[in-house]
Amino acid sequence: MDLVFRPQPTIYLLWAFGDEETRLVIEAAHERAIERVLEWIEDEVPVIRYGKDGVYRVRPPGGLVAARFRHYEARSGRRLLADHLLLSVKGSGGTGSGGRSTTLALHENTVAASALYNELIASEVCEELGLATEPRTVTPGRRPVMDIAGAPHELIRWTARRSDQIAACLAELEHEYLTAVDDDGEPRFRPVVSQRARAKMKQISARKARPPRRKTQPLAQLRAWWKVSAILTSGVAADVITYLFEHARAAAAVIRAWVAAVVDVALAAVDVTATVFVMNDGGRFHRRHVLAEARRHLALV
Structure with a gap:
């Protein structure tokens, strides 16, 4: 199973555009948050199945085994701090016998693990760098997400280019689905896209919108290019991008002066x-x- 850990957009914007000290603080917080989440999974989630037909589920007595690697860049060319952890399916059962990881238990606890990671990295980054968070509405009517205060929403939207491409492709597929007719001119499908059909279309859209792999480049070179690209294409003022960390610190000072935790x-x-x-x-x-x-x-x- 592949677990992906990625900070909130405003955190990896600061990681991409900030100075070297800021980058190192964010990476350290990112790594500690991952360790804490894995510890929580090992301690609280019974992920090992053993016995006939895997009827018994226990916590891994020897811990989980995972291979870990990091992405610095998305296929779209945008900055990306993300760690992939490939969990081994092998484990030790409750009696010392062999067992296998159950993806069901991990899937059941994905949201809780994700919320823990987001909480841990945001709190440490804010504490270490003197920042603060603020709510940001992503989808009207839904619960807001917490992002670092002081980062322009236009800059956050600039990071979502591939999401926009996937959404456009999905809209085209849904239109084709709803307007498809058979040989007699009758609608081939129901007039409403089912959840299963939409999920399949999202997978197809993601594949169609996926750009080719880019040549690997040094992180320092990528960070310089990301800043230039943001200045040229995001629509956000160059001084805001250049001094994004200072803008975030100033916004945090206002929030901390008015809000008591x-x-x-x-x-x-x-x-x-x-x-x-x-x-x-x-x-x-x-x-x-x-x-x-x-x-x-x-x-x-």
Whole structure:
């Protein structure tokens, strides 16, 4: 199974455009957050199956085994700090016998693990660099995400070029799906795109929009090119890009002067429980759902 760890867009923008010290602080926070998430998975998630037909599920007594590699650049040419961890399917069972990793348990806890990673890296980056977070609405009507304050939203949109290409391709496929007719001129499909059909179209769109692989270049050269590219094509003022870290520090100073990081535990518990109850069918939920929502709630503080 491939686990991908990638910071929030504003964090890897600071990583790409900031000075060397900023880059190293963010990379260190990124690595520590990954370690903490893996520790949580090893301690809390029963990911090893053993016994006849894998009926028993236990936590890995010897830990997980993974191969790890890092991306510095997306196929689109945009900056990208992302680590891939390929987990071994082999493990030790509860009696010392051989076992296998179960992707089901990992998939069930993906959201909780993702929320933990986002919370850890954002809090450490803010603490070490004197920054602060603010909510940003990605999809109207949905819960906002927390990004580093002071980074222009136009710059965040500039990072999403491939997402826009995939969305455009998906729109074309959906139009073809809805307008397709058979030999008798009758619609071939239902007038509404099903979730399964849309998921398949998204996969096709991602493949069609995938550019060819680029030649690997040194990180220092990439960072210089990213800054020039952003200045030329993002529509954001050059001084904002050049001094992005200073803009973020200034925004953080204003936020820290007005906002106290105080959590009303009782109110937080009610909010988390109510959200989990509503979001899960019939109010049936597991501990992992509460963990994920609690971590998202804390990120908004």
